[in-house]
Amino acid sequence: MSPVADNGKYALRLRGLVKRFGGVEALSGATLEVERGTVHGLIGQNGAGKSTLIKILAGLYQPDEGSIEINDISHRRLSAHEVEKLGIHFIHQDRLLVPSFTVGESLFLGREPRLAGLPFLDRRTIRKRAEEILDKYFKLKLPANVLISELTAAQKQIVQITRALLDKPSILVFDEPTAALVRREADILFDLIRRLRADGITIIYISHYLNEIEALCDRATILRNGKDVATIDPRATPASKIASLMVARDIEEMFPKISVTIGEPVLTAKALSKAGKFQNVSLDIRQGEIVGLTGLLGSGAKDLVRVLFGLEAADTGEITIEGEKGRPRSPVAAVAKRLALVPEDRRGDGVALGLSVAENITLASLKRFTGFGFLKRDEEHTEVDRLIEQLAIKTNGRFAPARTLSGGNQQKVALAKWLSRKSTLYILDEPTVGVDIGSKVEIYNLIGKLAERGAGILILSSDLPELIGITDRILVLYRGAVVREFQSSEATPDEVLAEATGALIQHYGEQRHVS
């Protein structure tokens, strides 16, 4: 069905792409060559450069260096409009669809074929074509007047794919398409992708899940640190080999491990479940213990953290904090139980950029500095100055706005806020993302010191060498269940990644734990 002449071998060649953002190189010479009519996988860890590469292909970013060749025609630069005209379409779970539109309106938005010679929409033809496609690929009648917001994630995806197919695409890009799908829906999607390939459409498939790559892809390119490190045949390459290609090796020894005696449990969670997010998760964190938690997008790790801190409610299960039963119903309750959360979105949730360093640091512990409702500013400032010194926060004084600090120092402020609260359990969500290497080491040291003083610490991180380096043990979540617990001293990044990506699950669907 593709109108493109099948002359060249490659549908797409991106070569030597370089893309810089300020001083940071997101891509440093990445190459992606996709043969016509194949399913080509693109894999890499967070920050490997996948999304930058795809945004260049979508015409959203312009590369600083490198060449783009689509169907043997090279392009200096691409705009989003040209990309669509070239027949390249993107299927992404959160993009493109307006919730208040009907299925019919969504399918025809922006294409709107006319009746010959008239300014009227040829609705009948379009509907007929849409129904043909829906029937042919999905064996499905999707009523055209249902609202997008009423559809399930899988149905929305079907609408997106159908919309793309109406345009007779030559290349379809699937960006993490299964993140929001349940297993049965994912199976239908895989089946569909194979049939699209049989019809001559070239497919680029981006996923964290190694087993999906193995099941679907003819070839796969692995990105690491902005470069393609290998292009392989996933069926002939063992998962452990792929995982080790994905993980960077050049991390120096920077995790100072202090040996700490493990004490009483600070937090115990039993059989926590939240529908559609995670099921039957149990964990305990003891005094002086640093526990790691990792999982891919959609694994439920983030949701678990939100439940522990009272930001969301679990459906069932039990949480005991310092011997006291009861799930925190709000962050107010969590903070009262001396829980601390350093959230991933530092500038959104962790630090108020418009407040001063001092105001940020004491925000969670104002009670300490209050007498009869009035702030005791001398005591507040003494404590702030002490923490600024202890954490070596580089700031132009305690009254400097937090926005004037570097990312690493902002993160230290986010931590200092909980030190001032004298928290006993610290939940750190991606604590070192966007933090310079110097501050990183300082933050690792601080985490170690907190444990030494008897605090319990839960770290969520997708930086596996970091996680293994600083934690005592690691829980791996995969599609809402704890699939494995590692002793950090015995874990390797490859193994952890393999568990997190589901590569060790023999067949897709045979999970070893109840889901």
Next chain:
Amino acid sequence: MSVFANPDRRLFTPQFIGQVLLRYAVIAALAGVFAFFSFATTTFLTSANLTSILVNNFTLLAIVAVAMTFAVSAGGIDLSVGTSVDFASFAFVSLVLAGYPVGLAILAALVSGALVGLFNALLISGVGITPFLATLGTLFIGRSSQQLLTNGGNPVYLPQTGISPLFLFIGHGHILGIPVPLIIVGLLIVITSIVLLRTRFGRAILAIGVQQSVARYSGLRVPGHIGLVYVISGFIAAIAGIILTSTVSVYIPNSGGAFMLNAIGATFIGTTLSREGRPNIPGTMLGVLLLSIVANGLLLTGLSFYWQQVGTGLLIFIVLAASFLNRRGRGD
């Protein structure tokens, strides 16, 4: 170029003066309009007129603007401050007319204003409607219900005689030669400044207003604090209603609405005085003073009343533009 690269570091370079003017645009504008009206009219710079500015133009707007400053500090806005003024006025007049003691009538007036705020609080913190829409709804409901209560908007007059002297004292009395309304405003300014700057409640309000999500993640009771802010706003606006009623001895339906836009203007003019652009009571008061002087001065020049709004609008533009230029100059 660094400052230190300049060997000739005189303090009053044109650039420096320009920066100061931008930084303190409110004060510059205040001095400017003051000087202008002093020369443009013969009657402006007289002690009688200056007192009149404070008592007639400044007082009521100042109180309502303090109420507004609370709402804006918490990251919201209160479009129904006028409704609180009116409801307080209505309650006050009704109870005095019915022969209740003035003290009780004052209490009832304050409670009425606070109830308007409580209604906003329930809509905003309970239902989750944005402050703008919630208080807009209250504004509409308040307007209609006053017309329903007064047969389509008839004023409720108090008789000329037989009214408790305490009633008239609030609007017309003096203590040690100072008009009572000014004393009330003075006390209010001091108390609210302390509450916003020196109490835990004030700090929480500030954090919620600057970045609500961070406040929530820090374990502050965000909805509770926001709700309380609107109750306080209604309560403070009710004080204006009491003074207004005592001054004119009449309740005129929907007369409080006139304060709302000026209070918003004054509050945002006031934010330019703060380095971080925060709403603050002293800044708001300078904003109110500026608007009061313009209103009074334009009246004295004999210009049409309708030009007042133009003057007010231009001033708000100028001050906010200066503040914007100042921020951009600092690279924020």
